[in-house]
Amino acid sequence: QVRLVESGGGLVQPGGSLSLSCAASGSIFSINAMRWYRQASEKQRELVAAITSGGSTNYADSVKGRFTISSDNAKNAAYLQMNSLKPEDTAVYYCYVQGWSGSATSASSFGSWGQGTQVTVSS
Helix, strand or coil: CEEEEEECCEEECCCCCEEEEEEEEECEEEEEEEEEEEECCCCCCEEEEEEECCCCEEECCCCCCCEEEEEEHHHCEEEEEECCCCHHHCEEEEEEEEEEEECCCCEEEEEEECCCEEEEECC
8 A cells, every 4th residue: 555645735925935745655666657736626636747757747837837846766755846836826736646566576556646735825
């Protein structure tokens, strides 16, 4: 079983910055990709940013140039640096990790969600 713990949300003024962290633990053999999603009130969950184990990244158009995703493969952790925040960035942010659990001789794929962390951008 793979568990994700997120941290770093909070209240920030427009134009400010926040950094989110996501740490995965459990029987992890390898991680293929780590993603950040967000869900604003009464809206569908949307992909914000993603990073593969090889370091390839992609971003939603709405956050390009403002958000940066990174990861630490040794720590099974992902980070989201959010700069120039706007009120429309207000949402619950979720980490999602996709990979393989178990061992090289007995592995099974997994996809796990974090519990979510609230980000509020308001003056």
